[in-house]
Amino acid sequence: MAQRSIEILIGRLITDEAFRCVFCEDAEATLERFMETGHELTPVELAALRATRSDLWARVAEQIDARLQKASLITRD
Numbered sequence: 427m428a429q430r431s432i433e434i435l436i437g438r439l440i441t442d443e444a445f446r447c448v449f450c451e452d453a454e455a456t457l458e459r460f461m462e463t464g465h466e467l468t469p470v471e472l473a474a475l476r477a478t479r480s481d482l483w484a485r486v487a488e489q490i491d492a493r494l495q496k497a498s499l500i501t502r503d
Contacts, residue, residue: 428466428467428468428471431460431465431466431467431471432467432471434465435460435465435467435475439483439486439487440483440486440487440490441487441490441494441495441496442495442496443487443495443496444496445496446483446484446487449480449483450480450483450484453475453476453480454476457472457475
């Protein structure tokens, strides 16, 4: 079950800009809320997510075809 949860989380991080922004601002709270919705993450997965540079998610998202991105109302200055 944990592997499926990590796949869902990473998928959201690279396709959902709003989720990614919230995660980058407060990864701990975002991970806690994610697990409260029934997703399981192992201590190893949590440690790996905490250790991953937050800019990685945005860089990967830039490589994904825009048609696979969730529409966002976030505006950039």
